[in-house]
Amino acid sequence: MTNRNILVSIIEDDDTIRSGYSFLIGNTEGYEVVSSYSSYDAAAHKIASDKPDVILLDIEMPGTNGVDAIPRLKKLLPHAHVLILTVYESEKLIFEALANGASGYLTKNTPSAKIIASIKEVKEGGGPMSINIAKMVIRSFQKNKESPLSKRETQILEEISVGKSRSQIANELFIDLETVRSHIKNIYLKLNVNSRADAIKTARENRLI
Amino acid sequence: MTNRNILVSIIEDDDTIRSGYSFLIGNTEGYEVVSSYSSYDAAAHKIASDKPDVILLDIEMPGTNGVDAIPRLKKLLPHAHVLILTVYESEKLIFEALANGASGYLTKNTPSAKIIASIKEVKEGGGPMSINIAKMVIRSFQKNKESPLSKRETQILEEISVGKSRSQIANELFIDLETVRSHIKNIYLKLNVNSRADAIKTARENRLI
DNA sequence: TAAAAATTCACCCCATTGGGGTGATACCAT
DNA sequence: ATGGTATCACCCCAATGGGGTGAATTTTTA
Numbered sequence: 207m208t209n210r211n212i213l214v215s216i217i218e219d220d221d222t223i224r225s226g227y228s229f230l231i232g233n234t235e236g237y238e239v240v241s242s243y244s245s246y247d248a249a250a251h252k253i254a255s256d257k258p259d260v261i262l263l264d265i266e267m268p269g270t271n272g273v274d275a276i277p278r279l280k281k282l283l284p285h286a287h288v289l290i291l292t293v294y295e296s297e298k299l300i301f302e303a304l305a306n307g308a309s310g311y312l313t314k315n316t317p318s319a320k321i322i323a324s325i326k327e328v329k330e331g332g333g334p335m336s337i338n339i340a341k342m343v344i345r346s347f348q349k350n351k352e353s354p355l356s357k358r359e360t361q362i363l364e365e366i367s368v369g370k371s372r373s374q375i376a377n378e379l380f381i382d383l384e385t386v387r388s389h390i391k392n393i394y395l396k397l398n399v400n401s402r403a404d405a406i407k408t409a410r411e412n413r414l415i
Numbered sequence: 416m417t418n419r420n421i422l423v424s425i426i427e428d429d430d431t432i433r434s435g436y437s438f439l440i441g442n443t444e445g446y447e448v449v450s451s452y453s454s455y456d457a458a459a460h461k462i463a464s465d466k467p468d469v470i471l472l473d474i475e476m477p478g479t480n481g482v483d484a485i486p487r488l489k490k491l492l493p494h495a496h497v498l499i500l501t502v503y504e505s506e507k508l509i510f511e512a513l514a515n516g517a518s519g520y521l522t523k524n525t526p527s528a529k530i531i532a533s534i535k536e537v538k539e540g541g542g543p544m545s546i547n548i549a550k551m552v553i554r555s556f557q558k559n560k561e562s563p564l565s566k567r568e569t570q571i572l573e574e575i576s577v578g579k580s581r582s583q584i585a586n587e588l589f590i591d592l593e594t595v596r597s598h599i600k601n602i603y604l605k606l607n608v609n610s611r612a613d614a615i616k617t618a619r620e621n622r623l624i
Numbered sequence: 625t626a627a628a629a630a631t632t633c634a635c636c637c638c639a640t641t642g643g644g645g646t647g648a649t650a651c652c653a654t
Numbered sequence: 655a656t657g658g659t660a661t662c663a664c665c666c667c668a669a670t671g672g673g674g675t676g677a678a679t680t681t682t683t684a
Binding site (some may be wrong): 307308328332333334335338340342402410413 | 619
């Protein structure tokens with residue numbers, strides 16, 4: 207069997223950048239640019255017939271933005287991989303993009319060779335990320351070391367964050383219901399909130415849990 | 416100013432692998448192996464004075480395992496970066512390691528050049544990951560496409576997962592309290608559970624939310 | 625276009641929960 | 655020995671959560 211080219215579509219509103227990518231990828235052995243569009247809206251009705259393996263997608267675009275475009279592209283082309291290529295490094299955008307089905311996330315300062323390699327990687331089921339993105343993702347797993355909460359309080363807040371009730375927590379930690387209550391009260395005091403939802407929100411924002 | 420060498424400590428129980436890394440890194444310009452140990456327990460009392468910039472850490476080890484070793488190492492050497500180098504690819508271990516403060520996660524099939532580059536990357540605040548690890552991490556952000564839950568049900572379960580009460584959900588979605596209730600009942604039916612905690616657990620396990 | 629699924633709402637029941645207040649004891653670690 | 659932590663107690667009461675049953679309407683899909 208012969209390895210066929212990796213078919214790439216590009217959706218990027220900046221003409222210069224789009225031509226640049228197109229030139230770069232089109233002139234690389236084993237890669238083929240099947241189409242390029244200046245927005246998702248321009249691509250929507252045509253990209254399905256292009257049958258790309260990988261879609262390079264910008265986030266900042268007129269009309270439908272990149273993040274919202276991902277699930278639509280996945281619906282049009284269930285087997286295509288979406289590789290985000292953008293200048294944005296906001297944690298929110300990155301996670302939204304990944305949650306929406308992006309297979310990788312590169313920033314625009316990524317060297318050409320890495321872009322080419324990432325397209326192949328993504329086609330083969332990998333998940334390429336720029337180092338700064340990987341850093342943010344890793345950091346998102348790490349807890350804040352300067353938590354105002356004690357160990358026990360953190361533990362209880364974690365139970366709360368998975369939907370446990372007071373009595374469930376009391377049972378699992380082998381302590382009295384009242385003790386759980388007083389811990390929760392102290393948690394609320396420290397976080398300056400007065401509901402489970404707010405406590406969870408504040409804790410997540412500050413990586414306390 | 417002159418760039419000083421990157422100081423590396425290695426904690427790895429396999430003698431052969433340890434010497435291999437030691438040789439590889441020690442013979443690379445700009446890198447210096449300041450110490451190597453066959454376990455965390457062996458390193459515990461001495462590594463602080465080695466003052467490494469980066470610690471290469473194995474997960475599978477006699478005595479204190481790698482995951483538990485991370486926070487202790489971070490306590491001994493708050494400014495050192497821990498780079499996991501292991502054969503394990505279990506999602507649980509990866510996330511535990513990252514949550515415990517690991518700065519990067521490489522699998523042992525990583526080519527030498529990539530290991531060397533990753534040590535530098537980690538020292539400069541990056542977050543290197545093997546492609547297969549990045550893939551798992553990315554997948555962990557992505558929802559299951561074959562959810563038994565409807566869009567609305569998923570939305571409501573997400574609200575529940577952040578600790579919202581029925582009435583809070585009703586207010587935010589502009590629907591009646593009773594409607595929220597009936598959605599929740601349907602969610603419980605579909606997931607075969609009968610509590611918020613179980614629903615959240617099942618949903619998280621199946622990436623429904 | 626007809627059937628199936630999703631979304632919406634209603635009213636029954638009732639034990640449990642959640643949040644607020646106040647206070648107390650014991651154990652640590654600095 | 656003083657402040658933070660962890661434990662428990664009892665006051666109050668509205669709201670919540672979970673279970674049952676049924677039904678109208680809209681949307682999606684076959």
